[in-house]
Amino acid sequence: MNLLQQFVNGVVLGHAYALVAIGWTVLLGVARLVNFGHGQMYMLGAFMTWWALAGLGLPYPLAIAVAMAVGALVGLVLQRVMLQATMQQNLVSIMIMTLGFGYVLHGAAALVFGSTGQIMDTPLSTREITFGDTWLTWQDAAIVVVAIAVFVVLELTLERTRVGRLVRMVAEDPKLAELAGVNVRSVYLGVFAFEGAAVALAAAMVGPRTPILTSMGFEEVIMTFVVVVLGGIGSVWGSYLAGLALGLFTAFFGALVSPAYTTAAAFAVLIAVLVLRPGGLAARAR
Amino acid sequence: MSGARDATAHGAAAGARAGATGSSGRTVLEATGLSVAYGGNTALALERLEVREGEVVGVVGANGAGKSTLVNAIAGWSRGTPRVAGAVRLDGRELSSLPAHLRARAGLLLVPEGKLVFGEMTVDENLTLPGGVHVAPGRRYYDRESVFELFPRLRERRGHLGAQLSGGERQMLGIGRALMLGPRVLMLDEPSIGLAPRLVSTVLRTMRTLASDGLSVLLVEQNVRAAIEVVDRLVLLERGRVVLEGPAAEMRDDPRIAQAYLGTGHET
Numbered sequence: 445m446n447l448l449q450q451f452v453n454g455v456v457l458g459h460a461y462a463l464v465a466i467g468w469t470v471l472l473g474v475a476r477l478v479n480f481g482h483g484q485m486y487m488l489g490a491f492m493t494w495w496a497l498a499g500l501g502l503p504y505p506l507a508i509a510v511a512m513a514v515g516a517l518v519g520l521v522l523q524r525v526m527l528q529a530t531m532q533q534n535l536v537s538i539m540i541m542t543l544g545f546g547y548v549l550h551g552a553a554a555l556v557f558g559s560t561g562q563i564m565d566t567p568l569s570t571r572e573i574t575f576g577d578t579w580l581t582w583q584d585a586a587i588v589v590v591a592i593a594v595f596v597v598l599e600l601t602l603e604r605t606r607v608g609r610l611v612r613m614v615a616e617d618p619k620l621a622e623l624a625g626v627n628v629r630s631v632y633l634g635v636f637a638f639e640g641a642a643v644a645l646a647a648a649m650v651g652p653r654t655p656i657l658t659s660m661g662f663e664e665v666i667m668t669f670v671v672v673v674l675g676g677i678g679s680v681w682g683s684y685l686a687g688l689a690l691g692l693f694t695a696f697f698g699a700l701v702s703p704a705y706t707t708a709a710a711f712a713v714l715i716a717v718l719v720l721r722p723g724g725l726a727a728r729a730r
Numbered sequence: 731m732s733g734a735r736d737a738t739a740h741g742a743a744a745g746a747r748a749g750a751t752g753s754s755g756r757t758v759l760e761a762t763g764l765s766v767a768y769g770g771n772t773a774l775a776l777e778r779l780e781v782r783e784g785e786v787v788g789v790v791g792a793n794g795a796g797k798s799t800l801v802n803a804i805a806g807w808s809r810g811t812p813r814v815a816g817a818v819r820l821d822g823r824e825l826s827s828l829p830a831h832l833r834a835r836a837g838l839l840l841v842p843e844g845k846l847v848f849g850e851m852t853v854d855e856n857l858t859l860p861g862g863v864h865v866a867p868g869r870r871y872y873d874r875e876s877v878f879e880l881f882p883r884l885r886e887r888r889g890h891l892g893a894q895l896s897g898g899e900r901q902m903l904g905i906g907r908a909l910m911l912g913p914r915v916l917m918l919d920e921p922s923i924g925l926a927p928r929l930v931s932t933v934l935r936t937m938r939t940l941a942s943d944g945l946s947v948l949l950v951e952q953n954v955r956a957a958i959e960v961v962d963r964l965v966l967l968e969r970g971r972v973v974l975e976g977p978a979a980e981m982r983d984d985p986r987i988a989q990a991y992l993g994t995g996h997e998t
Contacts, residue, residue, distance in 0.1 A: 606859075606861065607861075609855050613858070616850050620842070622829070622830040622831045623830060623831075623834055623908075624834070624860065624907055625835045625860040625863060
């Protein structure tokens with residue numbers, strides 16, 4: 445067996461997981477909100493990119509931009525609908541509403557795009573990089589680069605900019621943020637727009653790796669959930685590390701044991717980590 | 731609760747007000763017909779409260795008298811979900827329909843009781859202004875540097891997290907953050923809680939200094955002994971109503987104030 449190949453696969457997969465999860469990480473960290481429609485928003489992002497590429501014939505970067513714009517809009521609409529529940533931090537309502545929203549998106553996408561799988565080819569996904577008997581596509585390399593870039597920009601934005609500070613104020617104590625003059629509603633709306641745009645970007649990058657289906661949302665949201673919780677809820681670096689770790693684990697487990705049981709094994713690891721480190725990987729020792 | 735007693739109290743309040751010699755500045759903050767209810771329970775029923783320019787008004791009363799409820803209602807803010815009715819005017823402008831963050835930007839600043847700083851952010855980061863604040867004439871907007879001049883202790887601690895600060899430092903930080911938004915009225919809810927006596931007087935004396943610059947201060951205090959030293963006027967709340975009101979000098983000798991002083995609260 446080619447260990448280096450498994451390592452490369454794991455790194456690519458890990459960055460893909462991390463990139464897909466980033467919107468939800470911010471969502472949880474900032475708004476203390478969940479979005480069980482995340483997977484279907486991923487699906488929508490993938491199909492928007494595919495449609496812009498194959499249907500409109502747009503160049504790949506422009507197709508990504510279209511998908512992100514639609515994603516941000518969907519995020520805004522979703523949050524606008526849920527605003528009342530968000531302001532009251534009514535988590536149960538939000539869970540059900542986002543779950544329902546996901547199914548609505550799924551149904552709408554199936555009506556428009558049909559239920560058959562599509563292949564999303566980009567200029568990068570059809571070209572390979574080989575060294576020895578190890579290979580990856582340029583798309584895979586781009587996933588790693590984009591994921592790292594998004595995490596670095598996000599971390600810098602949250603830590604170093606005024607917008608980042610206002611977002612962290614709302615994350616810690618939205619009520620106190622109101623007294624500091626912060627418009628909490630618009631922060632929530634902005635965070636959801638970011639979630640929508642980020643997951644669409646992830647879909648545009650990661651989507652070409654596999655055939656895309658309008659029914660693929662649920663699998664995505666499950667793996668995202670593992671990454672976010674494993675990383676320590678709301679921790680940006682934690683979810684990057686968790687994504688990477690999960691990717692490597694999945695690649696090696698799939699190669700050494702069996703790909704059929706990787707999701708089950710990933711959850712077993714998640715439970716073990718949560719027992720040992722209840723705050724996730726990034727939790728500080730207390 | 732006795733109606734007769736209330737009537738006497740209002741009579742006394744009116745008399746005291748007529749004899750007031752305190753600040754003669756114009757009215758900055760005026761709250762009228764302010765009522766707050768939690769569920770079916772009325773927590774506050776206030777006829778009228780005003781704070782004039784450069785005036786420090788103390789609100790005192792026992793636990794549960796409605797002191798916090800009063801300043802929260804004026805700020806349009808609460809951690810719970812009360813029903814609030816009534817009018818709040820700042821420099822004659824009606825603010826009742828505005829959400830809390832817009833009242834704050836309009837110059838009505840509250841430093842709340844309890845959690846008043848962002849614990850996971852540094853002192854510097856706590857002193858961050860929201861976007862879209864335009865500077866209005868006639869208001870002083872402190873920048874971070876002048877907050878540090880007012881509270882040198884905060885400069886020393888600027889890299890520390892809010893959660894690492896002492897109670898006194900948190901008060902200073904809460905006040906500093908409010909000052910950056912250009913307050914017309916600064917409302918402090920129990921700033922002395924958990925502070926050493928020396929710190930209490932530091933914080934309260936700072937209020938006096940700010941007031942001499944023209945800022946109006948509404949100070950909620952259980953520590954009447956400390957409050958009465960710095961306020962111009964004192965308002966005594968009982969069961970959500972104003973039962974006594976007058977210049978600090980006159981209130982000092984009132985038996986009802988003496989009662990609150992001694993902490994012999996006659997209610998829950």
